[in-house]
Amino acid sequence: MSLIKSISGIRGTIGGRVGEGLNPVDIVRFTAAFATVVRQNSQIENRRERQKIVVGRDARISGEMVNHLVSGALMGMGFDVINIGLATTPTTELAVTAENAAGGVILTASHNPRQWNALKLLNERGEFFNAEEGEKVLQIAEKEDFTFAEVDNLGKYYEKFDYTRLHIENVLSLKLVDVEAIRKANFSVAVDCVNSVGGIAIPQLLEALGVERIEKLYCEPNGHFPHNPEPLPEHLTEISDFIKNNKVDVGFVVDPDVDRLAIVCQNGEMFGEEYTLVSVADYVLSQTAKDVECSLNTVSNLSSTRALRDITEKYGGKYAAAAVGEVNVVSKMKEINAVIGGEGNGGVIYPVSHYGRDALVGIALFLTHLAHQKKTVSELKKMYPQYFISKNKIQLTPEIDVDKILFQIKEKYKSFEINDIDGVKIDFPDGWVHLRKSNTEPIIRIYSEAKTIEQAENFAQEIIDEIKKMIS
Numbered sequence: 001m002s003l004i005k006s007i008s009g010i011r012g013t014i015g016g017r018v019g020e021g022l023n024p025v026d027i028v029r030f031t032a033a034f035a036t037v038v039r040q041n042s043q044i045e046n047r048r049e050r051q052k053i054v055v056g057r058d059a060r061i062s063g064e065m066v067n068h069l070v071s072g073a074l075m076g077m078g079f080d081v082i083n084i085g086l087a088t089t090p091t092t093e094l095a096v097t098a099e100n101a102a103g104g105v106i107l108t109a110s111h112n113p114r115q116w117n118a119l120k121l122l123n124e125r126g127e128f129f130n131a132e133e134g135e136k137v138l139q140i141a142e143k144e145d146f147t148f149a150e151v152d153n154l155g156k157y158y159e160k161f162d163y164t165r166l167h168i169e170n171v172l173s174l175k176l177v178d179v180e181a182i183r184k185a186n187f188s189v190a191v192d193c194v195n196s197v198g199g200i201a202i203p204q205l206l207e208a209l210g211v212e213r214i215e216k217l218y219c220e221p222n223g224h225f226p227h228n229p230e231p232l233p234e235h236l237t238e239i240s241d242f243i244k245n246n247k248v249d250v251g252f253v254v255d256p257d258v259d260r261l262a263i264v265c266q267n268g269e270m271f272g273e274e275y276t277l278v279s280v281a282d283y284v285l286s287q288t289a290k291d292v293e294c295s296l297n298t299v300s301n302l303s304s305t306r307a308l309r310d311i312t313e314k315y316g317g318k319y320a321a322a323a324v325g326e327v328n329v330v331s332k333m334k335e336i337n338a339v340i341g342g343e344g345n346g347g348v349i350y351p352v353s354h355y356g357r358d359a360l361v362g363i364a365l366f367l368t369h370l371a372h373q374k375k376t377v378s379e380l381k382k383m384y385p386q387y388f389i390s391k392n393k394i395q396l397t398p399e400i401d402v403d404k405i406l407f408q409i410k411e412k413y414k415s416f417e418i419n420d421i422d423g424v425k426i427d428f429p430d431g432w433v434h435l436r437k438s439n440t441e442p443i444i445r446i447y448s449e450a451k452t453i454e455q456a457e458n459f460a461q462e463i464i465d466e467i468k469k470m471i472s
Contacts, residue, residue, distance in 0.1 A: 192345065279366060
């Protein structure tokens, strides 16, 4: 059994003893700690209309059980609960602001297998807790420093199950979503929603966008994932073969909570999750560039492809890199007033809608782009700078000082551009290497990118060899 407590929430495998798995005792303790921080942040003791917390969940088998525990604990802390039922992560984020709530909880373990679940925590803006807030939750949960409400101050429970429709209406209202162009393009679309909440939201979105031929793979929200739910190429062979054999224009694959979007070309090849954000950003920048008063800035995390920087600079914008993690990307986007941002795992953040990764927004903007370009998906990809990423790791012994090794690497390569806001990233003229230490084990993760996979792997191997020399 596994239980991982971090500043971004609590995550674990269902069952086990207290402290060893995601069990009812730890769920209630963590929820009460979250509610305590929300109350401190909002200063809402005497404002009943603000004492609301939104709860949404993906379709995991354990979701109903976890929902009862979380909702009951929140009511016990004196908050009204707005249960929006089966809902995507971005839907829940939008619901927080729509309800004028004090916060939100998303019950999802994202791309983890079916035996996992998690609590993701949102503030009153529908955005993830930052590091300071997350640390407060951990401390309060550890000390059990919370007080439950007396009987007259218990929260109430409400159900509002129409937020998927409202989310879709939000997407359709975006100025850069061209429903008429998509309808005229007469696209055929295959979707793999891994039997989670995407199976509810994505087909409804596509119908609203005017797509008539929708081929559904695993769209029954029963929580029985038919394959590894992380939308990586090695897990997407079935939809790839389906598209090739059935003459489908494009395929979309989402993870269980629908904040990541992978795209499959008409020939069954992967568009590349790194290029989801690149292609959508290209469209947004091309349209935004027509308004001289608008920002053309973009943001992604340090481990994302350089192609976004290239596209941004083509339009005269400024690209900035953030530390890994959605909350860090959002913070940097606000700092530089970015028009679009996200992460290389298929996460698109479009502030005009909201500050959160959103596969529904990504699909609508991508289909609009594809309709305007009048190209196949594989032809569209060829428009962009082609890079290849290699992902490696080096196992260290517990007694090795990882921070010292990262410092030595930074010193050795100081003649190149260095970014150390999250590990160490070295920018070479023809590629980059990013080193990050694991927070849970003695490992350094090494990501590298270049214009060929061989060069990317060579970059990584050079760094690995240097680390081995330092250790010896």
